[in-house]
Ligand SMILES: O=C(O)CCC(=O)C(=O)O
């Protein structure tokens with residue numbers, strides 16, 4: 635009897651010497667867990683920059699509310715549709731499962747290297763570290779492209795269709811705008827007191843509601859001693875994902891990567907866009923950072939030309955059905971048959987999240 639994969643099986647993959655074997659390891663993790671750890675090589679995303687980014691995040695979120703509110707998301711000063719500051723309870727990642735929005739704050743920053751994006755005005759605390767911010771986002775992008783290239787290799791996309799560059803060329807922000815966004819997250823210290831009749835915490839014990847990510851890949855940075863992230867396994871149980879799965883051998887926490895909805899659609903459900911959430915787990919203040927990598931807006935999410943995906947066949951259907959349910963696509967009768975563009979998919983998700 636096969637057992638459901640558990641987060642303790644999420645592999646730590648060293649991609650510093652890319653090879654077909656490494657590519658296969660990435661594909662296997664992406665199609666069983668939808669999550670994988672990438673060993674931090676100390677160069678692509680220097681640990682010192684990760685530390686400096688967390689320090690910057692602390693400084694920013696600890697400022698008085700007015701300083702942040704000036705750049706509130708959807709305000710004129712925010713600088714773009716999904717940019718700027720999200721206040722406590724300003725966002726609901728699981729609108730059906732939660733009465734209130736998530737008890738967290740966020741600040742969304744658009745890519746620095748996209749010439750067609752209007753320059754996003756940043757609050758002084760962040761603007762004074764704009765070099766660090768740009769460098770960090772560029773490094774995140776480099777890592778995402780390396781992973782996308784490995785996926786192209788493992789899926790054996792024919793060279794005539796772009797081979798290992800199939801995904802990377804579709805992510806080039808110089809050609810078109812994209813939904814790529816970098817997000818700093820702050821979960822203030824809060825005491826969860828609500829219990830239901832079974833003694834279980836209700837939705838107030840949730841810091842970020844159950845959701846899957848919207849883009850193609852997400853890089854997630856967390857801090858040791860700040861747990862809370864959980865993934866929903868195929869046996870429908872919530873299991874924590876450690877910050878560092880092998881602290882004795884890895885001095886630096888590896889970088890957590892998860893597959894988003896777009897890559898799942900694109901691969902006919904072979905890659906898993908796994909549902910995850912953040913729980914209180916002690917209720918101390920918590921910081922995290924997420925780099926949401928998206929393809930260019932106009933990219934069509936039709937089938938990727940891959941014999942590997944064809945061979946996977948209908949096994950991805952359940953994954954796709956779950957996604958459609960989460961997105962309300964079946965109920966609305968939307969999106970059936972037609973191939974969505976990356977932007978259409980993102981707009982749909984943002985509408986639900988922010989009630990736009
Ligand atoms: O804070 C975390 O650990 C996860 C956040 C997350 O899943 C998200 O923002 O999409």
Ligand SMILES: [Fe+2]
Nearest residue numbers: 845846847910
């Ligand atoms: Fe997420």
